[in-house]
Amino acid sequence: MxxxxxxxxxxxxxxxxxxxxxxxxxxxxxxxxxxxxxxxxxxxxxxxxxxxxxxxxxxxxxxxxxxxxxxxxxxxxxxxxxxxxxxxxxxxxxxxSSAPSRDSLNSNAEVAPVASIxxxxxxxxxxxxxxxxxxxxxxxxxxxxxxxxxxxxxxxxxxxxxxxxxxxxxxxxxxxxxxxxxxxxxxxxxxxxxxxxxxxxxxxxxxxxxxxxxxxxxxxxxxxxxxxxxxxxxxxxxxxxxxxxxxxxxxxxxxxxxxxxxxxxxxxxxxxxxxxxxxxxxxxxxxxxxxxxxxxxxxxxxxxxxxxxxxxxxxxMTDLLTQLPNREAWQERLSFEFNRWQRYQNELTIGLLDIDLFKRINDGYGHKAGDRVLQLISRELKASLRTTDYVARYGGEEFVLMFPETGPDAALVAMEKLRQRISKLPFHFSGEPVSVTFSAGLAAFRRGDSEEAVFERADRALYLAKDSGRNRINIEDEDASQ
Incomplete structure (x- = not known):
């Protein structure tokens, strides 16, 4: 037996x-x-x-x-x-290329400058x-x-x-x-x-x-x-x-x-x-x-x-560049926390973070510089958040964060500290100092919510922060009142 x-x-x-x-x-x-x-x-x-x-x-x-x-x-x-x-x-x-050149047009007579074709x-x-x-x-x-x-x-x-x-x-x-x-x-x-x-x-x-x-x-x-x-x-x-x-x-x-x-x-x-x-x-x-x-x-x-x-x-389940959990790991953790929230109804807030003008860094200093920015910000995210919080790279220059048993106001305090800390980091590329900032949106779970609904509200809050001048954090409740 x-x-x-x-x-x-x-x-x-x-x-x-x-x-x-x-x-x-x-x-x-x-x-x-x-x-x-x-x-x-x-x-x-x-x-x-x-x-x-x-x-x-x-x-x-x-x-x-x-x-x-x-x-x-x-x-x-x-x-x-x-x-x-x-x-x-x-x-x-x-x-x-077969059209007459401007020099040939000017060789025998004085004419007005030719506009671009x-x-x-x-x-x-x-x-x-x-x-x-x-x-x-x-x-x-x-x-x-x-x-x-x-x-x-x-x-x-x-x-x-x-x-x-x-x-x-x-x-x-x-x-x-x-x-x-x-x-x-x-x-x-x-x-x-x-x-x-x-x-x-x-x-x-x-x-x-x-x-x-x-x-x-x-x-x-x-x-x-x-x-x-x-x-x-x-x-x-x-x-x-x-x-x-x-x-x-x-x-x-x-x-x-x-x-x-x-x-x-x-x-x-x-x-x-x-x-x-x-x-x-x-x-x-x-x-x-x-x-x-x-x-x-x-x-x-x-x-x-x-x-x-x-x-x-x-x-x-790991993003190799930043060593943070990746999008698949985020979805798994989000489902787990969502089910726990449904059972106990404790506060739960999620956030979306996007690096401002990241394309300029890639175009101006190269993709290696962009990768370095992602790695440094990932390090700061892991070092600054609580052990109970969760952060993952969602894709490109976007990160997602989760604050279990935390309301949006408390999450905003933590995110503001992080925003100020990252904006003061001494980034240098090609011998030049470069300021790196991020914008973020926060949304809390409410009765009757689904995972997708809360994520979409946080996403809208993020893009309102972008449209409002970047380098700021919005809470979705604030967005609804504007």
Missing amino acids: ASDQSWKEKYLQALESSDSREEQWQTERNTLERMLVRTSLASEGQSRELDLLLARVRKDLRKKTVDVEAWRELQEQIDRQVALLDEHTEAKQAQA PGDDRDLADNSGRLRIAQRVGQLLGQLLDQVSLDSVAEARARELQRVLLSSDDWNELREGLNYVAELVITAVNRSRGEFEAFLKRLDERLALLHEHFAEQSTAQMDRLSASETLDQEIREGMARIGADVRDSEDLTQLKASVSRHLSSIGDAVGRFRDKETDREKVMSDQLRAMQEKIAVMEANSEQLQSEVRRERERA
């Missing part, structure tokens, strides 16, 4: 590991889907045909099922539309917009690489692609990089799915070993019961014959011989049973020894798998 219980526990642990692996795969899939949606939205407005194709991408993502072959065809159509855009741009550039302005605007899109895709790609695992070759290529998207101003080079993004996403999804399928295959093989062992034990037990029943029947029949001989015999010598013969037959039956039992015990001993060896291997593999699952779960 104890052995059966042990195997049940191992089976349940294996199922739990399987669930954790599936959850990690789902997290990676969600990250990839968000990246595709943001990329498609950022790329809209180039042409009506391309917008329709990007809308198909988002529609497929909402279905939660992806036909890889259909997506390959969709990617080819998107590539063709991008190529047509490039041809159109090159044609306009060639037309502009509208087509040139549009070309410059188009090129600038494309570069911004490429840089945004590069940022999203960096977030993707922080959340999913790729083989060494694919990851090296992805890192090089990120570098090109963030730093290159050659549109042909950027176009090739953008074409590879969809292929990279499919590769990451297939790798995660393959790893999960391999894990399930190993789990199935180990469960098959358990099933085989239990089947052998069941067969041995049935053989033992059958042999016991046969022995019992032979003994009963022998004793019955002895009884009959005793009743019917009139010759004592003949009776003795008959009884001896029947007793010898019973002894032979017992001997055969003992021999078979000895053989069965030897077989079972060999099976037990082999099973113990298999168990030792399985336990070692189980510990390794559990350790791997724990590491993967921690990685899936």
Whole structure:
């Protein structure tokens, strides 16, 4: 019985590991889907045909099922539309370059200064917009690489692609990089799915070993019961014959011989049973020894798998740049605190924090400077908040905070101290002092609230703080009165 219980526990642990692996795969899939949606939205407005194709991408993502072959065809159509855009741009550039120069116009006669050609302005605007899109895709790609695992070759290529998207101003080079993004996403999804399928295959093989062992034990037990029943029947029949001989015999010598013969037959039956039992015990001993060896291997593999699952779960729930919990971890903690709030009705406040004018830091000093700002602010957030409070990186330059058993006024006091502390930090880039501030919105849970409703109110409070001049904190109740 104890052995059966042990195997049940191992089976349940294996199922739990399987669930954790599936959850990690789902997290990676969600990250990839968000990246595709943001990329498609950022790329809209180039042409009506391309917008329709990007809308198909988002529609497929909402279905939660992806036909890889259909997506390959969709990617080819998107590539063709991008190529047509490039041809159109090159044609306009060639037309502009063939126009008479201002110097030639002024060579024979004095004329008024020539205004800039509208087509040139549009070309410059188009090129600038494309570069911004490429840089945004590069940022999203960096977030993707922080959340999913790729083989060494694919990851090296992805890192090089990120570098090109963030730093290159050659549109042909950027176009090739953008074409590879969809292929990279499919590769990451297939790798995660393959790893999960391999894990399930190993789990199935180990469960098959358990099933085989239990089947052998069941067969041995049935053989033992059958042999016991046969022995019992032979003994009963022998004793019955002895009884009959005793009743019917009139010759004592003949009776003795008959009884001896029947007793010898019973002894032979017992001997055969003992021999078979000895053989069965030897077989079972060999099976037990082999099973113990298999168990030792399985336990070692189980510990390794559990350790791997724990590491993967921690990685899936942690933002690698800031070492804060990520968006998925926030959603899990928010659900936990929301359920506790519903049960006990203690005060609960959440906040959204956004770094002011963060894009200027990235554009003016580079993305490494932007990463450094995120890391320093994350450090201050962890150091300044109470241990009962919770902070996570929600994405980009946005952070989310939770204040359990705290009303909005008390949360505002804590956030104001943090705002003043961060605004006084000595940020220096390229030898220049740079002021870094943030804006934030706070919202408290009220009767009948949902997680989404409170988050939306905090989000509105944040954007009111932005519209009111930045570097300030708003409480959503205050927003409602304005």
